[in-house]
Amino acid sequence: MTMTGEEHARAVTGPWWWARRRSAVLDGSLALVSALECGAEGIRFARDAGVPVAVGIGFGVVAGSMLLVRRRWPIAVVLVAIAITPAQMGFLMGIVGLYTLASCEVPRRIIGALAGMSLLGTMIVTFVRVRQDLARGDLTLGDWFVPFAAVTTSLGLTAPPVLLGLYVGARRRLMESLRERADSLERELQLLAERAEERAEWARGEERTRIAREMHDVVAHRVSLMVVHAAALQAVARKDPEKAVKNAALVGDMGRQALTELREMLGVLRAGEDVAGRAASAPLVAVGAAAAAAASRAAGEEAGSAEGPCLSELDELIGQSTAAGMAVDLSVMGEVRSYAAEIEQTAYRVVQEALTNVHKHAAGAKTHVRLAHRASEIAMQVENEPPPEPGSAAAARLPSGGNGLVGMRERVAALGGVFVSGPTDTGGFRVSAVIPAV
Template sequence: MTTTGEARAEGLSGPWWWVRWRSAVLDGTLALLSAVECGVEGVPFARDAGIPVAAGVVFGVLAGSTLLLRRMWPIAVVLVSVAISPAQMGVLLTVVGLYTLAASELPRRIIAALAGMSLVGTLVVTFVRAQQDMTRGEVSNLGDWFVPFISITASLGVTAPPLLLGLYVGARRRLMESLRERADSLEQELQLLAERAEERAEWARNEERTRIAREMHDVVAHRVSLMVVHAAALQAVARKDPEKAVKNAALVGDMGRQALTELREMLGVLRSGDGGAGRREGASVPLAAVGAAAAAAASRAVVDEDGAVGDGPCLSELDELIGQSAAAGMVVDLSVEGEARLYAPEVEQTAYRVVQEALTNVHKHAAGAKTHVRLAHRVSEIAMQVENEPSPEASSASSARLPSGGNGLVGMRERVVGLGGVFVCGPTDAGGFRVSAVIPAS
């Protein structure tokens, strides 16, 4: 698990310039060890220099204590170590100072210059001490090569390992910081993506609700409107023409069964999953599943008396659709131009629904008015127009009082525009109403 920048910032609770208490304790321990080392080494330095021993010890303690500042001023620590190298003290100060310097964010040229100074200082001091030891006879004379060899080896042994280790730790630290920053940026991007996904999900839910409403309207509105018209006509002729009343009652029953069957297909999704798999009682159903079922039910054709479902609605069924309106008392004139041909299923279904909804609106708002339905098969498109004349003042179906939600024209426009077509509707100069649509053939 990665730690974000805010969490790391909250964890920076160390004193002064330390980010953590454990870092302060470590530096304090190292400074104490360095002070003890330099204080002990200050005794022979004071004797060689001819100064009081106490002064040499104090000098060594103060010089070694500068290691406490290694994180704040690494350059100063290295310079102090170089300065006291002639006194032959501060090995721990040199090693830790070089490591801290190499691991810091300072420019490489500064690190190289200070490391070179420390190497040269250690080399010179080691060379002089080895030469003195050979002169005093404390070390057996092994040849002229011994002093340079021991000097180079000792100086490299003191400076090279901490320098290389510091460079490695610094590079690794920068890499980890880069990875943390990348993780923080990725986390922010994921949060942004999650917010956008939530927005897209909300938009999709709204779109699915609109789709469900449109499909339910297409499935039910036309049949129920015809049922209401036939019921009103049945009421008007029940006593005068019993035979016609029986016919109208049969039509109402057929349309009611058709509407119930299609509603049952859509609402059945609320009780069963995809492919008929059962759902637990009370389980939620996604809007997409309900919308898909609504679209599937809306794509069905007319259901016969036995409940058998045919193919999806197509333009070849316009005669049957117009026949249902004619049976309800509407005078409908159908004219077809051009040679009929097969279109994509969504094109035929949309054209069929436009005519269906336009006829439904005539039943609602201009019952008894003569209606003209025109269908034109063109080279690259199909055009349809449904226009009704003004409604007569007195009509046997005028008492039906069909309600209107005002969503039929909106749904037709959405369907046509969704296929790249053009939809226009509005009143005519003669007092009627016209619905026109042009849909690309492919």
């Protein structure tokens, strides 16, 4: 099992320059064995050099103890091992020092130079020692054995630790590279998850805005007409029963239409929740990228499949306002043709909301609805004259949330169109919109 870079950094618990306590214990044990070895070999060195034995032992112990700093200063350890090679001591320190040097982040030319010096020193010392043994008669082999023993001994003490150190160093660097890549991948996944959450939150906000806009258009217009007809019904209930019955029927029709449209919208929402629930069972990494996109596509498909208003229903819409007592004049310019569903729905909603605002703020005012079919766009304008009675809107008790114009502007802007609204010079109000039709 491998660790990431952060986990590896937290795992550093050793003293001084050691990463772990067991590494310190290992180096301490190797230094102790090396000191004992060099101290024992220092006895013969003291006799050959003609110095007190205690001096030879102390020299060997101090030199062998250098192995304790092999991780901190590997070059120094190898140099000390090469320096004491003529005294025929420090074989363990030389082997371990070369291994440590080859496995560290040291330039290859330095490793090669020190390994060559160690090889040459060991070869010379072995050559001299074997030749002395042959001269004393300790060995009865031929002269060919001297160079053979020197070469094999020096290669045996130098090549294996260097090759093993190079392999361990390469493997360590590979593991560090994999840790870095794992850290980078983890950071990227975290960033992707954050971005996916932001996109999902944005999508939820957009969906809430769209639902609120649809609810406002459906409820505000239908209920406003229902309030107007209810007020008229109350006024003529005793004087003209037939007209009262007619107004009551209109109120019922509008209520049923509002309920039908609300039912269609709720059906789309339930279908979207089912798709989002199925997408929630996907893996965590794919939630941000796939779930939000799948939910958005599903909502779009369901919304597209639901029957929405179109421009052909404008006559019916204006007829409802006319039945409520508003004088509405419709004029159509250009060649009538069909458009994409979202364009026709947006154009219908703009006219619908504009008429609703007239009912709320200028009840009884004459209104002009103009629709222009152009080559690459469709334009619409709803303009009302000043109301005959300034207090008529307040008398009808129609509340206003101030979101109608905002919703119309958002709808038109979403299709790349232009929306303008404001009062006219005569005291009325004008709403204009142009939507690209390509």
